Amino acid sequence: MxxxxxxxxxxxxxxxxxxxxxxxxxxxxxxxAVAAEAGxxxxxxxxxxxxxxxxxxxxxxxxxxxxxxAKLVRCARGAIYDVLVDARPGSAxxxxxxxxxxxxxxxxxxxxPPGLLHGFQALTEPADTCYRIDREHDxxxxxAVRYDDPDLxxxxxxxxxxxxxxxxxxxxxxxxxxxxxx
Numbered sequence: 001m002x003x004x005x006x007x008x009x010x011x012x013x014x015x016x017x018x019x020x021x022x023x024x025x026x027x028x029x030x031x032x033a034v035a036a037e038a039g040x041x042x043x044x045x046x047x048x049x050x051x052x053x054x055x056x057x058x059x060x061x062x063x064x065x066x067x068x069x070a071k072l073v074r075c076a077r078g079a080i081y082d083v084l085v086d087a088r089p090g091s092a093x094x095x096x097x098x099x100x101x102x103x104x105x106x107x108x109x110x111x112x113p114p115g116l117l118h119g120f121q122a123l124t125e126p127a128d129t130c131y132r133i134d135r136e137h138d139x140x141x142x143x144a145v146r147y148d149d150p151d152l153x154x155x156x157x158x159x160x161x162x163x164x165x166x167x168x169x170x171x172x173x174x175x176x177x178x179x180x181x182x
Contacts, residue, residue, distance in 0.1 A: 001031050003038045007098040008086045010113035012038055014072075018107055027107045029074060030132070040111065045072065045132040053080075053122035053129065057162030060119020061152070061170070063087055063143040064135070068114025072132040078124030079103035081157050085145070087176060088115035097152060102129075117145055121156050144170035 002015045014034065018027035032042035053059060061083065063069075073082060082102050086093045101123070102108055112118050120129060144167065145152065147160060151173040 001028060001034045003034065006084070006100070006110075007093070008084055008096050008116065009091055009093040010111075011084060011098065011116075012040075012111035013100065014038075014109040014111065016107050016109075018105075029107055029109060030072070035111075038111075040070075044070070044134045047133045047136060049131045049133065050076070051129050051131075052077075053120075053127050054162055055122050055125040055127070056158045056160065057122045057127075058119060058147045058156060058160040058167070059121075059129075059164070060167065061085060061117040061145045061147060061149075061154075062119060063117040063145075064114070064138075065141040065143055066138070067135065070114050070134040071112045071118070072109050073102065073112060073118070073120075074107065074109040074130050075102040075104060076128045076130050077104050078122065078127035079105075080120040080122055080127050080129055082110060082120040083118070083154055084110075084112060085117040085152060085173075086115070087117050087143075091115070097154065099154075117143070119147060119154075121158060121160065122162075123157065143176065145173050145176055146170045149173045 035042040
């Protein structure tokens with residue numbers, strides 16, 4: 001498994017080598033030793049979740065206040081366009097955006113450090129996204145910025161559809177920046 005650094009400070013991409021033959025394929029999607037060697041504490045990931053999205057659906061941009069939330073994200077079925085925004089004041093990459101395609105061909109897992117906003121768009125019908133999270137979810141710490149925020153200018157590859165009421169009601173990047181540091 002190869003580990004690459006993302007364009008945002010602290011972001012890692014874990015790229016396995018799928019083994020394909022006449023039966024199909026086999027790949028490792030997580031390796032605690034590789035994660036530890038990359039500086040993560042694999043035992044700290046305590047919750048696994050999965051979402052299924054229809055093509056065009058955008059989920060996010062979401063984050064967590066308080067201590068934040070680290071996550072490992074991969075697409076188990078189909079493909080997604082995954083977007084990160086560095087929302088950590090004082091970070092060398094504060095305000096920077098990056099996007100990566102995650103799919104069921106390359107099986108790349110994206111490590112999202114605490115303090116980043118995360119969102120994605122389903123590129124296929126359907127797309128299953130798996131998350132391994134390091135903290136229990138506390139709705140009181142939820143942060144959200146609209147998927148179409150004019151300051152962030154995320155260029156979603158498809159016309160956005162399937163936006164939840166929560167995401168439609170999300171504040172702006174400017175609103176988030178005005179929040180007191182927690």
